[in-house]
Amino acid sequence: MTTKSTTLIDADTLVQRLKEQPPVSVLDCRMRLDDAGAGDRLYRQGHIPGAVRADLDQRLVDRRTSMTGRHPLPDREALATAISEIGVSNSDQVVVYDDQGGAMSARLWWMLRWLGHEAVAVLDGGIQAWTAAGGELETAIPTPQPVPFVASRPLTEPLSADGLEDGLRDGRVKLVDVRAAERFRGEHEPFDPVAGHIPGAVNRPFADNLDADGRFLPVSTLRRMYADLAKSPDQVVCMCGSGITACHTLLALEHAGVSGARLYAGSWSEWIRDPERPVATGEK
Numbered sequence: 001m002t003t004k005s006t007t008l009i010d011a012d013t014l015v016q017r018l019k020e021q022p023p024v025s026v027l028d029c030r031m032r033l034d035d036a037g038a039g040d041r042l043y044r045q046g047h048i049p050g051a052v053r054a055d056l057d058q059r060l061v062d063r064r065t066s067m068t069g070r071h072p073l074p075d076r077e078a079l080a081t082a083i084s085e086i087g088v089s090n091s092d093q094v095v096v097y098d099d100q101g102g103a104m105s106a107r108l109w110w111m112l113r114w115l116g117h118e119a120v121a122v123l124d125g126g127i128q129a130w131t132a133a134g135g136e137l138e139t140a141i142p143t144p145q146p147v148p149f150v151a152s153r154p155l156t157e158p159l160s161a162d163g164l165e166d167g168l169r170d171g172r173v174k175l176v177d178v179r180a181a182e183r184f185r186g187e188h189e190p191f192d193p194v195a196g197h198i199p200g201a202v203n204r205p206f207a208d209n210l211d212a213d214g215r216f217l218p219v220s221t222l223r224r225m226y227a228d229l230a231k232s233p234d235q236v237v238c239m240c241g242s243g244i245t246a247c248h249t250l251l252a253l254e255h256a257g258v259s260g261a262r263l264y265a266g267s268w269s270e271w272i273r274d275p276e277r278p279v280a281t282g283e284k
Contacts, residue, residue, distance in 0.1 A: 005121035007255040011133035027054040029105035046137035069270030070242035087144035097123035101214035106247040116152030178206040186281030222256035236261035
């Protein structure tokens with residue numbers, strides 16, 4: 001029996017897994033936060049053979065309102081329906097990928113775990129690692145066939161803005177903001193109308209999880225990086241701009257054996273919708 005992949009999978013292993021039966025379900029999660037059509041264009045230009053497009057910007061999100069962040073979570077049943085429609089069943093080994101070191105695809109990794117699906121892994125190094133390993137790309141667009149997919153007991157849970165406020169007030173939450181340092185400090189904000197961070201958060205940019213080739217750092221290195229969070233992982237909450245790249249650090253933690261951290265799904269773009277919520281700038 002083939003071992004389930006639950007955090008990362010390397011390109012060489014994926015090449016072999018695609019030759020096996022049943023085949024791996026591969027989902028293309030490429031997107032650009034500043035260009036809603038980029039993911040579709042990139043997919044049509046070439047993708048891993050058999051990969052189905054998973055649109056994290058328009059399809060696998062809830063309706064945006066004046067009080068939500070930029071990528072609100074759908075409810076679990078709606079998400080399960082969407083996963084069924086792109087051809088993923090409860091028995092599938094799922095591999096998700098992008099072209100940004102997992103920065104986008106980690107979100108779908110997290111969402112599937114939220115649905116109770118454990119056999120999901122991010123392609124380490126993304127589509128670049130696939131082509132470097134000799135993998136070909138195709139332009140043919142597969143037509144996914146809907147299959148039964150039923151949500152089961154969640155393997156992780158999101159935290160609401162109210163829950164975050166309560167946890168920060170009571171000292172029960174260690175809030176980790178994974179955005180770039182200049183965004184955290186409020187010096188530069190490319191996506192949202194207010195710059196800064198949530199008071200009490202610490203800045204640990206998700207890009208630090210990767211090496212120069214866009215692959216995750218070795219487990220031993222990640223464990224050293226996050227040794228302070230490993231002491232009480234159930235108190236750790238990760239956030240970013242809209243709940244996308246925060247999942248990258250949640251993946252890094254899980255891969256390093258630090259389980260239990262949660263996602264503030266609304267993240268900064270939701271937090272600032274309420275003008276009564278506090279905002280900080282600078283290093284702290």
